[in-house]
Amino acid sequence: MVFLGLNEMTGELMAVKEIKLTCAGDEKTMLIAALEREIVLYKQMRHKHIVGMLEKFGAFSESLVRVYTRQLLLGLEYLHACRIVHRDIKGGNVLVDRDGVVKLVDFGAFKSFHEGTVGEGCKSIRGSVFWMAPEVIKGEGYGRRADIWSVGCTVIEMLTGR
Structure with missing residues (x-):
């Protein structure tokens, strides 16, 4: 879960991710490793449309x-x-921050692809079921196009409020 937080020392608003480690053994080790990868990615990514503040609304115009x-x-x-x-x-x-700038957050399921590939080789099922592209659910190779599918699902979510 990602929440809006306030740094009491600086007064800066920030995204706060809540992690519940209810698993044990290898599963816990894998989860911690995935979180560490996500932290490294956050430190590398610098773009005005990545990361920000949280507000929840109904349907948008x-x-x-x-x-x-x-x-x-x-x-x-x-x-x-x-x-x-x-x-x-x-x-x-x-x-969406208070200036109306959209930010993409939660890189816990991200996958990087290497030079010479087209980014369509992911086969593991990661993400949230209702936003998954058909090829993801089928366990077929997928990549960037599956992200675009999820954007389409998100557009429907914004239009309907559900």
Whole structure:
């Protein structure tokens, strides 16, 4: 879960991710390793459409959805140019700051792809089921296009409030 937090020393608003380590053994070790990878990624990524503050709303107007979708796609374009597939794009991982700037958060399921690949070789199922592309659910190779599918699901979520 990602929450809006306040740094009491600086007064700065920030995203706070809550982690519940209810697992043990190898599963716990793997979860901690994934979190460490996510932290490294956050330190490397610098883009105005990545990370920010949290507010929750109902359905948005079509004009606002167009603005937010464009910004979300710009952030996603940056990630893909950095050879990163997010793999968990959904409304809960899209934050909007008080200036209306969209930020993409929660890179816990990300996958990087290497030179010479097109980013379509991921086969493990990661992400949130209701936003998953069909090829992800089928366990077929997938990549950047699955992120675009998830953006489409997120657009529907913004338009309907559900």
